Amino acid sequence: GNSVTQMEGPVTLSEEAFLTINCTYTATGYPSLFWYVQYPGEGLQLLLKATKADDKGSNKGFEATYRKETTSFHLEKGSVQVSDSAVYFCALSRWSGGYQKVTFGIGTKLQVIP
Amino acid sequence: EAQVTQNPRYLITVTGKKLTVTCSQNMNHEYMSWYRQDPGLGLRQIYYSMNVEVTDKGDVPEGYKVSRKEKRNFPLILESPSPNQTSLYFCASSRQGEGYEQYFGPGTRLTVT
Numbered sequence: 001g002n003s004v005t006q007m008e009g010p011v012t013l014s015e016e017a018f019l020t021i022n023c024t025y026t027a028t029g030y031p032s033l034f035w036y037v038q039y040p041g042e043g044l045q046l047l048l049k050a051t052k053a054d055d056k057g058s059n060k061g062f063e064a065t066y067r068k069e070t071t072s073f074h075l076e077k078g079s080v081q082v083s084d085s086a087v088y089f090c091a092l093s094r095w096s097g098g099y100q101k102v103t104f105g106i107g108t109k110l111q112v113i114p
Numbered sequence: 115e116a117q118v119t120q121n122p123r124y125l126i127t128v129t130g131k132k133l134t135v136t137c138s139q140n141m142n143h144e145y146m147s148w149y150r151q152d153p154g155l156g157l158r159q160i161y162y163s164m165n166v167e168v169t170d171k172g173d174v175p176e177g178y179k180v181s182r183k184e185k186r187n188f189p190l191i192l193e194s195p196s197p198n199q200t201s202l203y204f205c206a207s208s209r210q211g212e213g214y215e216q217y218f219g220p221g222t223r224l225t226v227t
Binding site: 034094 | 118145147149154155156157158159162164170204206208210211212213214215216218219220221
């Protein structure tokens with residue numbers, strides 16, 4: 001079956017530090033890949049996505065590139081802010097046989113300190 | 115405003131007392147899904163629905179039921195709740211097909227004593 005692997009954290013960084021959150025996946029075929037963010041007390045919201053190999057998704061200074069050869073979709077940001085403190089989920093979506101299956105990673109908690 | 119709504123937001127109940135958590139979306143999405151979020155386990159899918167009257171089990175369906183009689187609504191039913199169903203529950207919806215992101219509700223925090 002499909003799976004998504006990411007570290008749970010917490011990841012603690014100082015403001016303006018560089019962020020990388022690793023995400024690797026296992027899936028048949030060519031899934032779409034997503035990063036969602038969950039701020040405290042809220043539901044998840046889409047941060048960025050990529051639907052085919054070598055696509056780069058970007059939003060709010062965050063980026064991730066769909067790497068089929070390494071089955072990865074690592075999230076990066078050049079300079080984090082305190083307001084980026086949240087839980088980040090990597091996810092994949094696979095449409096197969098008329099059915100859509102979505103699989104989430106465990107979520108990585110990011111804490112940014114001033 | 116495009117949104118997914120859930121009710122109630124918070125619920126404390128006792129073992130065995132049937133309950134329903136409602137979910138509604140106003141985006142005419144075909145796909146809807148329920149998840150539970152638990153510390154150390156992330157987000158796990160309970161049930162999903164591809165369209166009206168089409169539902170299927172996710173990864174953790176035991177102890178839950180769903181129905182999809184209308185496109186906009188996808189209630190989650192716990193016929194006989196148990197303490198191990200204490201969790202944070204999210205409903206989500208999306209368009210059907212590859213590449214579409216999900217829109218999440220605000221969550222329902224359920225405590226079963």
